Amino acid sequence: MSSDPLSSSSAGSPPPQSTVRRDLAWVAAVTVLAALLGASFDLSEKAYRFTRGMERFQLDELPGTLFVLSIGLAWFAWRRYRDARREVRHRRLLEEEAERLLADNRRLASQALQAQELERRHMARELHDELGQYLNAISLDAARIRDLSNGHEPEIHRISLGLMQSASHVYREIGDMIRRLRPIGLDEFGLPSALEHCVDGWRERLPDASFSLTIEGDFSDLSDALNITLYRLVQEGLTNVSKYARRSRVELFMVRAPRETPGSAAGAAVPIDEIVVTMADDGPGTDLTKPRTGLGLIGMRERVEALGGEFHVASEPRRGFLFCARVPAHAGLTEPVN
Structure with a gap:
């Protein structure tokens, strides 16, 4: 540090x-x-x-x-x-x-990240509303052609089935792109539901790892910048688990609670409304004193500190990895949110 x-x-x-x-x-x-x-x-x-x-x-x-x-x-x-x-x-x-x-x-950096997330959300909506609509229309037309052929035109029947399969494949790929661009359920159901869906997805990808998710507090009034920062923080942490600790036990804890700090007037305690995110695994760990080639931790730190928070990591070889982020709950509320 x-x-x-x-x-x-x-x-x-x-x-x-x-x-x-x-x-x-x-x-x-x-x-x-x-x-x-x-x-x-x-x-x-x-x-x-x-x-x-x-x-x-x-x-x-x-x-x-x-x-x-x-x-x-x-x-x-x-x-x-x-x-x-x-x-x-x-x-x-x-x-x-x-x-x-x-x-x-x-x-x-904060403005660049917000602009990037805004563009990602716009692209996700365009992919869902425009391409999804046309792909659905192509699939319906191909199904109509298949029904009209009624087995009398085998070649047309085969081509219509191929169109339906291709449209379904492209639709699934677009769905994956939308999920990477914008977390599923973040705008509709809130941050806790989006994190639960994210962890469930990693449970399917990493069957040898065990995941524990604990969320406490009210996260309904957070800014979009803070919501996406917390989500990307967890997402990057789970990505690191998939790279370096695929058989580990992962514990994820997120809580919103006031923390009292010494005040300047007569030593009075001043409550600070903050959100704490902690992720720990019992994987192989790493030596933090050695230089790292990846940019994951740097990006996580920049996202947190851009919102006025603190980011700390702790790890030793063969003793797991832990990161802890503290972010003010009001972070990002003064920035324009679209």
Whole structure:
């Protein structure tokens, strides 16, 4: 996981005024203590008597030289302090710019995903309404031709049967395309029903795996962007199971519930209405420290973070795979939904 830029900025910020005053107080205290010790033990006289016999080596000029050296070191430290302050300000500006660019990038990614899903829904409707209608008409006409031939024209009867089979095959293929473009039942019956249908489909495709789906909460007032994000999240997770954990036990949990977080006023708890999606399997797992060539996890993270959520994964070799996404329940409501 990437480090928080705000925490790194605060770590590199200049010390507060209280810390500066405390340090100055320590310097003043040490100086006064040195003066008291010098007065008590007559350090200057002792140093003079020690260096007076070595005047030919100019050691009697050592105190003055050390004083100039201390002034020079203080000037050097002050210059470095100014440079450090300037560098901290520059770093803070760069981090603010990076945060702004990251927010713009996520907003653009969210708009691109919404435009993609809108186009997919439009194409699914066109395929269902236009091509489905004409394919149904072709099938009915072919059945009418078959009935009219009445066995007297074997060639026409055979061709009409072929047309009916071809129309049925194309209709099934279009149905598969529509399901890939737009989840079945998502618009008509809601997110829970669409997820149950999706999991049932994977139960048929992966008979060696076991699936458990638990859904708690009300999902009726979610935005279309959030609905499709949650569905695609589960869909991508199940696709990864089919690739890497075909014989595993998969547990999928989705809940909508408020989560209390510490508030800013008098430590009061602030409830946050959020949706949590967790999927875990006991498959072979993976080493997350190694680079991955696939874009599935990256796409899942981008979808979740584009809506202001959090996405976390955990996995180790031979110890399964788990991902958890937290998304605000109001995400996407401010965006135009068509």
